[in-house]
Amino acid sequence: MSSSSSSTLMEEAHRTIFEAGLQVRYAVAGKAYVDKSLANGASNFARPMQELVTEACWGLLWTRPGLERKQRSLLNVAMLCALNRGSELGVHVRGAVNNGASEVEIRETLLQAAIYCGMPAGIEGFKVAERVINEMKDEKEVEAKSKSSNSVFCKLRTRLPKSLPEFRISPSCLSEAPPGHIGHQASIDESENNFPYKDFILLRPKSTHNSTTRYGCPRMCQQSSKLLTHPNGQITHVIDDNFTDPWKPSKTILIQHGFGRHANFWYHWIPILSRHYRVIRRDARGHGFSSTPKPEDNYDYSIDTILSEIADTMDQLGVTKFHFLGESTSGMVAEAFAVKYPERLHSLIICASPTFLPPAAISLFSFGLRSWPEACRKLGSRGWGESLIKVPGTLSIPDKGYVDWWISQVALSTGEGLAGYAEFLSVLDARPFLEQIRTPTLILAPAKSAATKLEEQKMVASKIQGSKLVVVHCEGHEIYVERPEDCQKAVLEFLSELETSA
The missing domain is CATH 1.20.1290.10 (AhpD-like)
Structure with missing residues (x-):
């Protein structure tokens, strides 16, 4: 060398x-x-x-x-x-x-x-x-x-440092700024020398405006990372990407990852999707940079709580209606969301998603310990991830560099964070929701996943009225990584068909 x-x-x-x-x-x-x-x-x-x-x-x-x-x-x-x-x-x-x-x-x-x-x-x-x-x-x-404030502007004592740009605000968009709450800071575009309000920060109380409106500020934010606080005190981390043409209307896609992963695992989808859609990637509860509930929080780890936090996330981002892409266990959550909040969704996309986790799957994820949550706590997030990739049909990527990166990213979550979410998933059953779903649905089905068999995916397709099933042929569970081009092509074709038929 x-x-x-x-x-x-x-x-x-x-x-x-x-x-x-x-x-x-x-x-x-x-x-x-x-x-x-x-x-x-x-x-x-x-x-x-x-x-x-x-x-x-x-x-x-x-x-x-x-x-x-x-x-x-x-x-x-x-x-x-x-x-x-x-x-x-x-x-x-x-x-x-x-x-x-x-x-x-x-x-x-x-x-x-x-x-x-x-x-x-x-x-x-x-x-x-x-x-x-x-x-x-x-x-x-x-x-x-500050979150309860209804004021549109808050005067800052000092000017915002240039190291915190999340929205570039210009005078042309101030008169159009919708009411709403973003919950983070914005810097001022100093190229507008005549702009007299350089010491102001834009705060938008909650609203029903979505990203299809002509309001300038959200569309000018091409990529940003945000921490949003829910009424129950928990914090959700999101990554917001938007590279659509600012003068054209666009819809929003929400992506939520599977267990043990987080928003950044979908980095390679962003160049493809964000040119046509605003893309929100959300860290699930206890994952990535979203908060882990503490014992003193008395957190209600139920499907209703999880769904309300997702709805509140999109409310705080000013998005009324969106496409929901749920990967693996987040597909189960997305199915429940489609039943509880059908008016919020343009479509539902589930990717390698089981309908429930049977005892055999939970035993697999326990790696010889008493329970899945105990495995997360005792092995830690890194140790749990290292154990998972040894199981055939899970992470089937031959690139050692990616595998090492995958483990390092799983390790960003805490074992306690994963354990709490594992307890929630252990009792979650999406099967009762399937026949109630009336949202246009795309099912990306892995051919050889260890977590969900192809027969289960075909059953889901038979239960969800008018759904579209696309089988993705590869060796593992994470088809969005193993066959990203195939998955992205299926998603874009599905969304295009929806736009054409609308």
Whole structure:
């Protein structure tokens, strides 16, 4: 191998680890803190340190199996308290909360550190931790108040930093801005020098407007990542892509992934779909960057809760009606959504979706442990994913690079997050919904999936009135990856037929 090839491979490896580390760092420490650290360390002298921290600490250590993120956070809280590193301790107290640690767990960790490392360090640690916890409570209270506001504009004390562009707002779209709530920030297009409202942020209270309207702001947002808070306090992460022509009406497609995956697994579909549709990719509850319910939340893990969160997600994004593409177990959720909210859907697309998980499937996902949720908790998300890919008919991709990336992405979720959703899926049965579905439906059926047999897919087609069945021939379950071109062609043809017949 030539030295140039070796150097290229090394650079690619560093870049991959850095990107994985950056995603974990964002999830644990918070995007605002990380972006500030990266900006402060952007000089030629300081940048190598930020790269080392992101790559070695977050990309190599925090992505390892064996410990959940919450456990790593609590270890850091104890060690930083002992070292009397107040600034970093504050960051990791915040990270511990983000990773699901309760106040009691943080308090007991600091008490343990105080006894073994010294009372002065413990006292200082308590001061830092209490300050951070109170700050986070205040932030949550401010966020809740802002969500209840009906004002169209909120004056900012300082101008938004250029590092936070999510919508490029120009004077031409301000008069057209619909009422609604987006719940995130927008930057101002400074090319309009005569625009007098450069210190304003656009907030749109909830509305029934959808992306087919002529309103300029949503259509100008080509890609953005958003965190949306539901009335029950849970947070949903979405990625919003729109590369359609701004002057033409367009519809929206919602994509929700299968178990253990998250929105970014569908990255390769975006260039094809987003040129014609606004595409929303949503992290399911407990997956990716969506929140994991804590015991004190008293979260109702039911199909009604899950469906209401999906509806609220689209409400907050200003989308009234949409195409719903549910992959694997999210196809079961999509089928239930089509029955409860039929007026919200243009169409239903289910991809490699079982109708329920029989005992044999749940036993398979348990990998010799007592239950599927216990396997998620004990193995952790990475360990569970590594066990799954050994099963024939699951992930049948020969590219080792993709398999390694797949495992690293599964590891972004926590074992606890997956466990809670596994408990929900273990009792979910979509079969009673099938004959009630009146939404135009496309069924993408895998020929050799370990999770759903072709006979089951044909049964689904026979139950859903007027549905279209397309069999995708490949070796595994994740047909959207193994045969993306075949799946995308079927989806676009189906949607085109709907448009023609409308």
